[in-house]
Every structure is written in structure tokens, then in C-alpha cells.
Amino acid sequence: MSYTLQEVDFLRSHRPEIADATAELALTRSSLIADTEVLRRHFGEHARAVTELVAARRSTTGKLPSDWLMCGESAQQATPPVVAAVRARRIAKNLGAGARVHDVTCSIGTELRPLADAGLTVTGSDLDPVRARMARVNTGSAVAVADALAPPLRPGAVDAVVADPARRAGGRRITRPDQLLPPLPDLIAAHAGTPVAVKCAPGLDFSGWDGPVSVVSVDGGVKEACLYSPALGEGEHREAVLISTSPGEHPHIDRITDLSGDGDGESLAGPPGRYIIDPDGAVVRAGLVRHYALREGLWMLDDRIAHLTGDLIPEGRTGFPFIEQVPLKKLKAALRKHGCGSLEILVRGVDIDPDRLRRNLKPAGERPMAVVVTRIGSAGVALVCGPRTDGVDRT
Incomplete structure (x- = not known):
């Protein structure tokens, strides 16, 4: 459930009281009725919104800032900060510090902060006025209420656009770019002449995209594919980014691209070595199994199947x-x-x-x-x- 604008304003202005009143509440399925009664005594008609906020925050512990405004749906859909940070650094590297970036589907602002931290000048917009308001509160950035296909800024006002079209329709995953919401061709046309970074589901058919495609995993779980305009790349067509996280440590990022050779079509198949290795899903989705095998001194059991083998396991795998x-x-x-x-x-x-x-x-x-x-x-x-x-x- 989302909120009304009035509920967002209430949640923003009562942060200390909410923290105090909910600190000892379990808010589990078995305790929800009793906990809701406690919250009704504290917050009256706003008890539902408070329950939603606290539950959403607890579901993202360690992933999003603990003081952010969010609802359950927006928290679930949010890009992991470590993934957003990789994208922000790519954009900053290719466009330079201070470049102007507009997130046209900013939701609660999870992309805006990493972009700003990378030295970029950021603005955001979202079709949902409630999420736009939460984004302003969460990030302090300029955020407008606008359709991604009707940019609020004049042409040329920004150097790059970030977008996250809806990846599901009717409860099913979308696999074709022209069926995204909004459709990819319409999104590109609305921002013609401006480099884009479009976040998509990793199962999207991106074979027709002429710029870099980056497939990102976090601790072995594939999170997204991102389609970049050629201006936001370094000559690569496919990339796998493997992010490993450990509490209290900086994430380790391993990047595999198609810029290195893939064996020129020669067979890499051979008998099993000491270990059987299942490559990270990002490597498989990006079509870079051969590149990864050659880089790590591995070989394939069959040239058509993504299982690898070798006498050493790559570090961190x-x-x-x-x-x-x-x-x-x-x-x-x-x-x-x-x-x-x-x-x-x-x-x-x-x-x-x-x-x-x-x-x-x-x-x-x-x-x-x-x-x-x-x-x-x-x-x-x-x-x-x-x-x-x-x-x-x-x-």
C-alpha cells in the first residue's frame, strides 16, 4: 500500500515519535493486531501509514537508509544502492564530474543519492506525486511530478537520462523492450539526442540494442540488466558486473566485458578438471561464459553449455x-x-x-x-x- 500526500507529510514531521513508539513492537503477522492497536492510540488515523513505513524499513534493513520514507512496494522495487553506485560511477566516468543527470522514474530516490555522490548534478521526476514527494524528503534533490515520456526539462538541459520502466504487466515479466512500460522505443524518442541508461529485467531480449548492456549480480543473485547509450560505454557491447558484499567492508566489484578475445570460435571443451564451476548468473546472462573461462584459465565441458571446469576455483567464487x-x-x-x-x-x-x-x-x-x-x-x-x-x- 502507498500513502496519501497528507500521510507522507505526517510521516516526515513525526519521525522521532514514530521511532520511539515502534522501537519495541515486533510487527510480525502474529503480533500485528495488538501492535496496530498500540499504534492507533499513538497516531490515530495515521496508524496504517506508520505500520506500512516501519514494516518497509525493516524489510530493507542494511539496504536503504533507515530513516527514509518508503512504502512496501517502493522498497521492494528499489535498486540496491551498490548497483546504483556502479551505474553512477560509469556515467560520471564517461560524462565527467558535474554532468547533469535526470532520473525520469525516480520513485523514492534510490538512484539520486549515488548519482550525487559520484559528483553528478541530479534532478528527478516521477509520475506518482506521493513517490516524488518521498524522493524530495529522502534526498533533498529537485524532484518534479512528470511522465517519463513528457520530460519536465527542456531538450539539452541534461547530459544523461536514467529510467526504470515497469518490468511486469498482468503479473508476468516483460521480455520484449517494446512492451516495457513505457516502451523502450517511446522512451528513447522522448529523450532523443540524450544518452540514456535504462534499467531492465535481466531476462529481457536485448539482442537488438546497439549500445553496452551491463548485467549486474550481487552476491550471486542477478539484479538487473542496464541498457546504455554508446556514449556511456567504453567500446564494449556486453558486460557482467559481479558485486560481492561483506558486512563492514567495501563491496568487491569484478567486471567482465567482451573487449577481450573469446577464443575466436575455437572449442574450449575438455574433460572435467579438479573442480566443476557454475559461473555467476550475470556472466551467463551477458553471454560472456567463454570470456570468463579464458580469463580464469578454465574450460568448458561442452561449448554450448555454461558449466565450466578447471583445476583452480577463481578467487572469491x-x-x-x-x-x-x-x-x-x-x-x-x-x-x-x-x-x-x-x-x-x-x-x-x-x-x-x-x-x-x-x-x-x-x-x-x-x-x-x-x-x-x-x-x-x-x-x-x-x-x-x-x-x-x-x-x-x-x-
Whole structure:
């Protein structure tokens, strides 16, 4: 649920009271009725808005500033700050400090602060007046109420535009750029002549885009694909950005692009090495598995399948110690022979449901293991492995 403008103003002007009144409340499903009664005594007709705000803040603990105004939906849709910071640095690097950037779908402002922190001059706008007001409160930036297809600023007033079209319609993910809301062609036309950075779902078909496409993951989870105008790139067409976070430490960022060679079409396939490695989803989505393999001294089990193998696991990544390769029909016997208990299953290139496979295998031993079901040549095979590891010897 969102708020009315009056509720936003109330939440903004009663921050200390809200913090004090909700500090000891659990606001869980089982306690919600009792907690709501407490909030009604404190805040009367604004109790619903306070409940929504506190629940949204708690759902984003460590991701968004704890004092920001947000509702549950806007918090869920918000770009992770570490991802927004990567984009902001790219824009600043290509346009220079002080460049003027306008976020035309700014929502509650999660993109505005990283852009400003990167030394850029920022403005925002959003079609929803409630979110626009929250963005102004959260960031202190100039934010207008406007449609992304009807820019509030005159042509040439900004050096770049950031946009985040809706990625779902009717509860289903949108996979075509011309079906985004607003459609990508309309968005480009509305800002003709201005470089754009358009955030999209990672499953979008971006094969027709002529600028850089950056697919970003955080701690192994793919978060977004971003389409950049050529002016916001460095000659690359595809990029995977792997962000690793640890509490209290600066994020580690690994960038793989298609600027390096991919083996000129030569086969990179070979027999399993010491480890089986499943590349980060951003590498797979960006189509950079071969580039990543060559950079890390790995090879492929099959040139058409994204599983990799090698004798070392890339730093900061994980893999599975390879034990043996067996036909699928002999997998159950092989796992029983090794005393398999807990089992991690990875499937790629073979039409098998991992949950059904687990039920059929019925592992009952004590040894943690993994199995990689994949296709090599024309045959589906199972690679029996030890449990996931980073390959670092700590003895």
C-alpha cells in the first residue's frame, strides 16, 4: 500500500515519535493486531501509514537508509544502492564530474543519492506525486511530478537520462523492450539526442540494442540488466558486473566485458578438471561464459553449455570437487556408493526437474555432496561431486 500526500507529510514531521513508539513492537503477522492497536492510540488515523513505513524499513534493513520514507512496494522495487553506485560511477566516468543527470522514474530516490555522490548534478521526476514527494524528503534533490515520456526539462538541459520502466504487466515479466512500460522505443524518442541508461529485467531480449548492456549480480543473485547509450560505454557491447558484499567492508566489484578475445570460435571443451564451476548468473546472462573461462584459465565441458571446469576455483567464487561422471540412469547407485546425504543439485541443458530428481534419488547417507546434471555432446550426464567449496586450503 502507498500513502496519501497528507500521510507522507505526517510521516516526515513525526519521525522521532514514530521511532520511539515502534522501537519495541515486533510487527510480525502474529503480533500485528495488538501492535496496530498500540499504534492507533499513538497516531490515530495515521496508524496504517506508520505500520506500512516501519514494516518497509525493516524489510530493507542494511539496504536503504533507515530513516527514509518508503512504502512496501517502493522498497521492494528499489535498486540496491551498490548497483546504483556502479551505474553512477560509469556515467560520471564517461560524462565527467558535474554532468547533469535526470532520473525520469525516480520513485523514492534510490538512484539520486549515488548519482550525487559520484559528483553528478541530479534532478528527478516521477509520475506518482506521493513517490516524488518521498524522493524530495529522502534526498533533498529537485524532484518534479512528470511522465517519463513528457520530460519536465527542456531538450539539452541534461547530459544523461536514467529510467526504470515497469518490468511486469498482468503479473508476468516483460521480455520484449517494446512492451516495457513505457516502451523502450517511446522512451528513447522522448529523450532523443540524450544518452540514456535504462534499467531492465535481466531476462529481457536485448539482442537488438546497439549500445553496452551491463548485467549486474550481487552476491550471486542477478539484479538487473542496464541498457546504455554508446556514449556511456567504453567500446564494449556486453558486460557482467559481479558485486560481492561483506558486512563492514567495501563491496568487491569484478567486471567482465567482451573487449577481450573469446577464443575466436575455437572449442574450449575438455574433460572435467579438479573442480566443476557454475559461473555467476550475470556472466551467463551477458553471454560472456567463454570470456570468463579464458580469463580464469578454465574450460568448458561442452561449448554450448555454461558449466565450466578447471583445476583452480577463481578467487572469491565457489565450485564442486569432481569425483566421477556417470550416466543419468546410474546416478542413484553412484550416490549410494559414496554415502550421499544432503545433496545440492544443479541442472543445465537437460530437461529434468531438480525437485523430482531429488525425490527419486532419495539420498540417505551422511556425506554432503553435489551433482551437476548437464549435457556433454548429445548425452545427458551426471557429474558426481563433493560439496560446494571455495577451494582454499585452510589446514
